Amino acid sequence: MGSTGVRIAIDAMGGDNAPGEIVAGALRAVEELGVKVLLVGSPQDIEPILPSSIKSEQVEIVPAEGTIAMDEEALSGIRRKPKASINVAMSLVKQGQADAVISAGHSGAAMAAALLRLGRLPGIDRPAIGAVFPTMVASKQVLILDVGANVDCRPQFLEQFAVLGSAYSQYVLGVTEPKVGLLNIGEEECKGNDAAIRAHQMISENPYIKFVGNAEGRDVLSGDFDVIVCDGFVGNVLLKFAEAVGEILLQIIREELPQGLRGQIGCSILKPNLKRLKQRIDHAEHGGGLLLGVNGICVIGHGSSQAPSIFNAIRLAKEAVDNQVLQRINSQNLSEKGVL
């Protein structure tokens, strides 16, 4: 299954913990996943933290100058700084020198760079960031998009997300006929804001989408939906809340269970079960989301990403390359699906 030849361009300067944690995650991916990483950024910042044993066929530094700051306006930053690390990393994919790109920097800037350099898939106005969540049903996952690329969404964007999400769910997650829901505040089609009401109608009338109706907050992890579409504002709040809740719960368990002598004894007996429990809850920690709808594989991580998240982001990118996500979505002829 492994494709040892996969080449990942990494925005080594993007994110709160760049370049240290970014490089650390990348090196772990080289070792465990057999990928080649192209570390894009300032050589004088990256070189000193690379071990001398690193081989050039595994890790390469690609020079870039500057980054887009978190408080900078995305599009103007991308245009004003053509040599910024995110721009150089995107160009590597565009030029065929890398198979995928990863950034934990300014996510708006990453999207803008992807749009300008990689371009959109036919039929798609706006790309969306998709995140895969575990559900209550152990064998089922749910793809939520958008989790942060578009803070305001027109109804047709939500319809396009439904088409994109269905293709991804079918061809990458292996769901035969993905059930699509619209995130909303009630089950009835009249519920929600204007965009949600109009999107409900457009999605339900699109014959290429298996629309099963509105999904409320309580339905997100129910396993009843394979794909849930929403604007990037509510999706981002939900993603970050969900990730934090897992950690909070583990903390409550750590506080409450070992209390007292019985607690100490019980916990030591339960050690293997507690470990399994932790793994299931921790599953909420993703490496990042796939930017769906652009003509290239692009994973966007949280600004706060540390080495394990970067490693997971690289694994996600590698899986997308191995599964030929792009070719499969492209073969779907999205522009013929009545979206535009």
Added chain:
Amino acid sequence: MGSTGVRIAIDAMGGDNAPGEIVAGALRAVEELGVKVLLVGSPQDIEPILPSSIKSEQVEIVPAEGTIAMDEEALSGIRRKPKASINVAMSLVKQGQADAVISAGHSGAAMAAALLRLGRLPGIDRPAIGAVFPTMVASKQVLILDVGANVDCRPQFLEQFAVLGSAYSQYVLGVTEPKVGLLNIGEEECKGNDAAIRAHQMISENPYIKFVGNAEGRDVLSGDFDVIVCDGFVGNVLLKFAEAVGEILLQIIREELPQGLRGQIGCSILKPNLKRLKQRIDHAEHGGGLLLGVNGICVIGHGSSQAPSIFNAIRLAKEAVDNQVLQRINSQNLSEKGVL
């Protein structure tokens, strides 16, 4: 502390499980909280489910005709059906025959009825539903508003929510100087949709609000904020997601911990600790939210409310009456706080 004289008007016909679960919750509140309940609805539906031992000074049926259906447009329904249970219940408060009202029916209709019959507090354009969440810090709670009354919010509504929430946090939850956050998708003031960017500026310039900045999804339960404001769409998604997550996590614990012989033994030793754990996580189940900004005490429950939620909603309403929420917020002179 108890005020045995508190009279609660209950929309007995509102919600998916009306009138059975609504009446069951109300009867428990009569017994355990010492309140008087006015069950508003169709006598022929309510009478048969009341035990014959009930005394008229504790429970009274107030006749009403019809309800606003979940798929009905709120305002026109409220206007077209003056005798609907939610309208009659609101009127009881307006006329001083009840101290508070509770509904698990159409939340938009409950808000419309409250606006038309009770009116708004001075300085408030739109009321908001506030929900209190537990945080990671055991002794701290966070008030989130709006969790469902307004699906689209202008920036000044969010500013008004910040003023309302601060007053509630200070005078009811006992927080000396409530720290207010704006729910958003990044820490920087330039992040978010147009409404969030403009609200950030307005809230930060209001001298009566102790604004500490944007709160991301991961910050909601951190304990760093006493009040978080957001539009009713994202707030409602978050509330329902948070409630479901608690249940899901308890299910995962029930599935994983008792597995195998060690699991059985360990769990039986840990029984008291597991019970405490469950209580802390279960705390996510509220009875409903307070409708803040209208001139009366009004608690809005989920449509799916069952008896325990109705009981909790009644307890919340009684606490609001006991704490004189309305008088205290009114004494704040909201209209002088630069909101309008």
